[in-house]
Amino acid sequence: MTDSKYRVLAIVSATVSAILLASLLIQVRLSNPLISLHIAALAVLLVVSTLVATHKHFRDRQLSPRSLDGSDADQLLTRLKLVVEHERRLELRELRLARQMRTSQFSTEDYIDLVQVDPSDEELEELANKDRMLIGLIEAESQLAFKRILKNRYAAESGVNTQLILQDIRTFVTQVAILYRPDTADPLLETEIELIAKSLSSASLHLLVVIDGLPLNLKSYNTARMYKLIRRGASYYGTYKAFRPYMEHGMNALHMGRLALGMNPLAVGASWLAGKLTSYGAKSIGERVLQRRSLQLLNDFIRIIGFEAAMMYGGDFRHRDANWVLGAELVNLEVSRKSDLGGRDAALKKLCSLVMRHEFDRIHLLSHLARHKFIDVARTRPQIALTQQERDQVAGELLQHCVSTNVNLDDSRVTRWRKSAEATLLANIEPKS
Helix, strand or coil: CCCHHHHHHHHHHHHHHHHHHHHHHHHCCCCCHHHHHHHHHHHHHHHHHHHHHHHHHHHHHHHHHHHCCHHHHHHHHHHHHHHHHHHHHHHHHHHHHHHHHHHHHHHCCCCCCCCCCCCCHHHHHHHHHHHHHHHHHHHHHHHHHHHHCCCCCCCCCCCECHHHHHHHHHHHHHHHHHCCCCCCCCCCCCCCCCHHHHHHHHHHHHHHHHHHCCHHCCCCHHHHHHHHHHHHHHHHHCCCCCCCCCHCCCCCCHHHHHHHHHHCHHHHHHHHHHHHHHHHHHHHHHHHHHHHHHHHHHHHHHHHHHHHHHHCCCCCHHHHHHHHHHHHHHHHHHCCCCCCCHHHHHHHHHHHHCCCHHHHHHHHHHHHHHHHCCCCCCCCCCHCCCCCHHHHHHHHHHHHHHHHHHCCCHHHHHHHHHHHHHHCCCCCCCCCC
């Protein structure tokens, strides 16, 4: 029986019942007024209860899935829509949880990745050797990019051929991936999308830090104008070898030059600038500095891409770094000094100038220093990941900091730090008598 028939039957039954009660009321009205009053009240209640029950029935029918469609196929479609909506909410919740996990990973050193397994000493040594090969690969890619721009490879009628640039970047990332995973046929296709997205986000942050240090007028350049500036700079130097002495070494090793320890890149080639000022004047020199900084930006861009690719495929690449070990031991030294803040300013200056493989690591170091919390450097095994020359130079920088900031090496806490650092670095930090 359909809904309309149920509704008609309910109305007819209520009407007949009301008529019968009215007839009965007329018959007994004169003989017994009390009974008449009861019959009238019963009639009213019957009508009201019938109307309420009918209204509730149709309201429930209206809200039920079957009432929405009237057929099994439509009902199934409605349920599928509900399932899809529920799936979408679950995906959003999963993304929020993943974002919280990434935040925990970046914000604290206590984060443990249960999927990542610590390599053995032999595997770690092999990875460290590949890290050094990566430095050479980045250097070769910088030279290749210099030559390509000199030959105007990326020129296009509308400005710059960005598709060709992206193609060369993909080729470079593939080379870095094959360096760490030689048994992988196509590393990019086998890489998780979330890992790629996280790497792009990190690279963007690192690049913003680099751009923030550029001259003010260089930040307003668009892609085409920047390409022309880089090409003019490449044409001026002629070869990559001629530009190399003025380039900031943003690599990992301390032995590559003082610039890796944070020397101001504007101070590089100061004698060259002084000599040219008398010949060309300030305007010409400003143009040369701008061109040189644009070429430096090109090199930094290649370095950032290479480092981010290495972090995707090379395990804990970010901590197999002499600069990171220096920063971490410097934090541990200052934490061990407790209330002695004589070296705090010098430590902050050093931490802010060190070239890090990952910008979040600088935040970690500063955060630990602010909270007086030690960093477990031994877990990264610098005695295997770093060369003897790098460890000696880290120890030398720490010793220089101790001397320049008057560290009390006789203090028990500082003594414990020194012994721990010497055991970790396999190098001597104690000053010669």
